[in-house]
Amino acid sequence: xxxxxxxxxxYGEREALSDVSLSLPQGQTLVVFxxxxxxxxxxxxxxxxxxxxxxxxxxVLEHRLPEESWQVRGRVGLLGHDPLLYRELxxxxxxxxxxRLHDVGDARVEDLIQAVAIADRxxxxxxxxxxxxxxxxxxxxxxxxxxxxxxxxxPYANLDPSAIDLVAPLIGAQTGCTRVVxxxxxxxxxxxxxxxxxxxxxxxxxxxxxxxxxxxEIAELYR
Amino acid sequence: xxxxxxxxxAGTDARTGDARSGSPGTLTVIGALLRKELLVELRTLExxxxxxxxxxxxxxxxxxxxxxxxxxxxxxxxxxxxTLLFAAMxxxxxxxxxxxxxxxxxxxxxxxxxxxxxxxxxALTLLAYLLVLEIVAVPAFALLLLGPPLGPTLPxxxxxxxxxxxxxxxxxxxxxxLAVQTRARDLLGPLLALPLLVPIVIAGARASAPxxxxxxxxxxxxxxxxxxxxxxxxxxxxxxxxxxFLLED
Numbered sequence: 161x162x163x164x165x166x167x168x169x170x171y172g173e174r175e176a177l178s179d180v181s182l183s184l185p186q187g188q189t190l191v192v193f194x195x196x197x198x199x200x201x202x203x204x205x206x207x208x209x210x211x212x213x214x215x216x217x218x219x220v221l222e223h224r225l226p227e228e229s230w231q232v233r234g235r236v237g238l239l240g241h242d243p244l245l246y247r248e249l250x251x252x253x254x255x256x257x258x259x260r261l262h263d264v265g266d267a268r269v270e271d272l273i274q275a276v277a278i279a280d281r282x283x284x285x286x287x288x289x290x291x292x293x294x295x296x297x298x299x300x301x302x303x304x305x306x307x308x309x310x311x312x313x314x315p316y317a318n319l320d321p322s323a324i325d326l327v328a329p330l331i332g333a334q335t336g337c338t339r340v341v342x343x344x345x346x347x348x349x350x351x352x353x354x355x356x357x358x359x360x361x362x363x364x365x366x367x368x369x370x371x372x373x374x375x376x377e378i379a380e381l382y383r
Numbered sequence: 384x385x386x387x388x389x390x391x392x393a394g395t396d397a398r399t400g401d402a403r404s405g406s407p408g409t410l411t412v413i414g415a416l417l418r419k420e421l422l423v424e425l426r427t428l429e430x431x432x433x434x435x436x437x438x439x440x441x442x443x444x445x446x447x448x449x450x451x452x453x454x455x456x457x458x459x460x461x462x463x464x465x466t467l468l469f470a471a472m473x474x475x476x477x478x479x480x481x482x483x484x485x486x487x488x489x490x491x492x493x494x495x496x497x498x499x500x501x502x503x504x505x506a507l508t509l510l511a512y513l514l515v516l517e518i519v520a521v522p523a524f525a526l527l528l529l530g531p532p533l534g535p536t537l538p539x540x541x542x543x544x545x546x547x548x549x550x551x552x553x554x555x556x557x558x559x560x561l562a563v564q565t566r567a568r569d570l571l572g573p574l575l576a577l578p579l580l581v582p583i584v585i586a587g588a589r590a591s592a593p594x595x596x597x598x599x600x601x602x603x604x605x606x607x608x609x610x611x612x613x614x615x616x617x618x619x620x621x622x623x624x625x626x627x628f629l630l631e632d
Contacts, residue, residue, distance in 0.1 A: 208493060209492070209493075210489055210492060210493070210632060211632045212631075212632045230495070233492070233493060233494065233495045234406065234493075234494060234495030235495075236493065238489070238493055240486075240489075242485075242486040242489070243486065244485075244486035244487070244489050244490040244493075245485065245486070245490075246419065246423055246481060246485050246487065247485055248422070248423050248426040248427055248481075249419065249422060249423065249426075253419075253422065257415055257418070257419050258490060258494070260407060260411055260412065260414070260415035261407065261412060261415060261490070261491065261494035261496055262407070262494055262495070263406060263407035263411075263495075285426070301490075
């Protein structure tokens, strides 16, 4: 499902990802830990085909990147720090816009509006919604097209406990999707992980099955 | 598949109703992009009012700076085209700002769609802005500065404006997509666009000068119309060839 071999990605002279290798089978969850600037978001953006790898081999959904990026697009759901939504449009307008781009019908949009419990605010401009509400709309946007691979950058940021329960059927382990999740929460992250990667300054200093990880190993990443 | 799609009573496969599985058609995507662009502009009013007000203000400045109550011929054509060109710059500079600042590029790039749809949708958006601009600016020009009456020359002038607008929209979209990726986008957009748009101004001014002369002495020049059409074609092809690369990492 995801195979990385010596992945390198630079911004100018700086290597944001340096020699990252891992393998994640279909249906499993990879949780990525690491301090700010470690390369977590860059890794997700490479997997989403938004950034080109500068060296190494990257295979996502059985397709090599960047050569076969077009085969991967539309099969990936990316939930980043930026909701990828227009502030002046309503939640419903934003979701319908993305639905058109993914050839998805309006019935699915209405299902998701109900699923993330924003029906009563769905026709208000996004700029008037709270960050938690916007995050729920962003989750609906990322899952609109039933992606096979979910790339989730701190997906529960800004969500209260009830909202976390609400969105679990869309982005949680029960979806059965292959997932790559970034997290700063060792307990919560480990609970949902099959494989754990610890990044520090762009290097994968920890790659282990979740069952073999000690919480202190994750804590050490942040020291 | 999410549980919502499987479990809720209304839950269906994501691709339901009129939708097909696979990539959407280019026309569907252009329609979605255009609708989004116009909704955002209607709610923010960031481009069209600014362009129109700038054009009217510039004409007022010309009115006083030239110290003439009316102009005609070459001078009239020059005033009109310089005004339209600089007003168009304001729209060009704002064309991709919402996409760059609010993640619209990423949202678009994640979809399995033809990248050319964005070029066409943005060019059509800029074309619509230019149309509204000219609906305001050309009558204001006739009122504030133009000596000869506008009515008899209007069909010819509209033909020239239409051809010039296509070029402005294509080049403007191309440059705006390039400039918006940089930190100095407000500076870089006009700096890159102006040299490329000079031939449109020259051809537009040369073609319209005879129409704006006293007594409408000149006829519409097929040569300059052909130059405009050729320029549109060349930049249409260039934009089609390179636009994908401007969007991609």
